[in-house]
Amino acid sequence: MSVILNALKEQFGKAILDVVEFRGEDTVIATKESAHKILKHCRDELAFDYLVDISSLDLLGEEPRFEMVYELYALGNGSNQHLRIKFKVAEDEKVDSVTDLWKTAKWHEREVYDMMGIEFNGLADHRRILMWEGYPYHPLRKDFPLAGRPTELPDVAFTEKAPLAGGPFVTSPTSASTSHREPRSRDFD
Amino acid sequence: MPDDTTQHAAYDSKVEGNVIFTKVDAAINWMRSNSLWPMPMGLACCGIELMASGASRFDIARFGAEVMRFSPRQADVMIVAGTVTYKMSLAVKRIWDQMPEPKWCIAMGACASSGGMYRSYATLQGIDNLIPVDVYVSGCPPRPEALLEGLMKLQKKVTEEESSMAHFQADSARTLETSKA
Numbered sequence: 001m002s003v004i005l006n007a008l009k010e011q012f013g014k015a016i017l018d019v020v021e022f023r024g025e026d027t028v029i030a031t032k033e034s035a036h037k038i039l040k041h042c043r044d045e046l047a048f049d050y051l052v053d054i055s056s057l058d059l060l061g062e063e064p065r066f067e068m069v070y071e072l073y074a075l076g077n078g079s080n081q082h083l084r085i086k087f088k089v090a091e092d093e094k095v096d097s098v099t100d101l102w103k104t105a106k107w108h109e110r111e112v113y114d115m116m117g118i119e120f121n122g123l124a125d126h127r128r129i130l131m132w133e134g135y136p137y138h139p140l141r142k143d144f145p146l147a148g149r150p151t152e153l154p155d156v157a158f159t160e161k162a163p164l165a166g167g168p169f170v171t172s173p174t175s176a177s178t179s180h181r182e183p184r185s186r187d188f189d
Numbered sequence: 190m191p192d193d194t195t196q197h198a199a200y201d202s203k204v205e206g207n208v209i210f211t212k213v214d215a216a217i218n219w220m221r222s223n224s225l226w227p228m229p230m231g232l233a234c235c236g237i238e239l240m241a242s243g244a245s246r247f248d249i250a251r252f253g254a255e256v257m258r259f260s261p262r263q264a265d266v267m268i269v270a271g272t273v274t275y276k277m278s279l280a281v282k283r284i285w286d287q288m289p290e291p292k293w294c295i296a297m298g299a300c301a302s303s304g305g306m307y308r309s310y311a312t313l314q315g316i317d318n319l320i321p322v323d324v325y326v327s328g329c330p331p332r333p334e335a336l337l338e339g340l341m342k343l344q345k346k347v348t349e350e351e352s353s354m355a356h357f358q359a360d361s362a363r364t365l366e367t368s369k370a
Binding site: 072130131132135139144145146147148149157159160162163164 | 275276278280304307308309310311312314
């Protein structure tokens with residue numbers, strides 16, 4: 001096991017549910033409550049000075065429903081270390097913002113809020129970043145249809161369901177021939 | 190022998206070459222159609238082809254439309270080049286509203302015309318949902334030649350308009366409104 005995973009396990013004990021090492025990629029699965037503490041430790045003690053990305057997963061049907069993913073990178077000390085920290089979030093829970101650790105977290109967290117509807121404690125600015133202000137849905141959730149839902153924001157904007165016209169036109173991973181893999185009109189209902 | 194008093198002014202050697210006879214509409218439309226200043230609404234890859242149309246190889250200047258205006262107040266034709274997301278559509282509409290009349294719109298490419306391959310919650314399914322479109326150019330993205338043909342189509346449309354009539358009608362409508370008030 002890598003030095004970093006060992007150090008983290010030693011430091012946080014039960015707050016770390018699992019560690020995964022896969023082809024040199026280190027992943028820490030943490031509890032939601034301790035996540036901020038672990039991230040702060042990674043920045044201050046382990047030289048992870050660069051927050052590459054924050055993303056989120058919707059595991060619809062599972063409990064808790066959402067999962068947060070933080071990608072860290074050690075840029076300053078030249079070690080090129082990469083670390084991923086994950087934790088689960090229930091639908092009615094809020095996540096502690098890391099904008100106090102990395103300023104860049106602001107846009108990432110706004111995107112997570114906009115697309116997935118996860119709210120953050122300590123994020124001052126819950127404005128939409130990709131959809132417009134007043135849009136009522138969080139479109140990357142699994143139970144949101146690709147075609148969208150009709151919305152109406154009087155005097156500002158309205159949307160209608162997009163005509164899928166036999167789509168969605170997506171590639172299908174398969175070992176069959178190219179014509180099976182190519183994006184074609186397929187029925188997904 | 191023609192009578193001196195009925196002789197045509199155009200044959201007067203003193204003014205010959207300086208006076209032409211035409212209709213007001215024809216003159217206005219000739220001026221408008223050969224000097225269509227575009228508002229380049231480049232939103233995606235079509236914007237790159239639009240730039241190519243403006244550069245030396247395709248040279249949109251041959252049609253008098255090389256003056257890309259980045260202020261809507263100086264533009265005549267909005268070229269919507271690319272995917273219009275719902276978020277951007279608010280800005281596109283606002284810019285269109287700021288363009289002075291007379292104004293025209295070219296929907297360049299599949300996305301601007303119909304949403305193209307972006308059948309999703311995020312994409313406006315054709316800019317004609319928001320603003321009136323005069324010419325649709327097919328392609329994904331269209332070649333610069335296709336855009337130039339679209340521009341020529343628009344020029345033809347402009348030359349067939351009843352420009353003075355529209356002006357006077359608007360004028361009389363305004364007079365009517367003020368007299369009512």
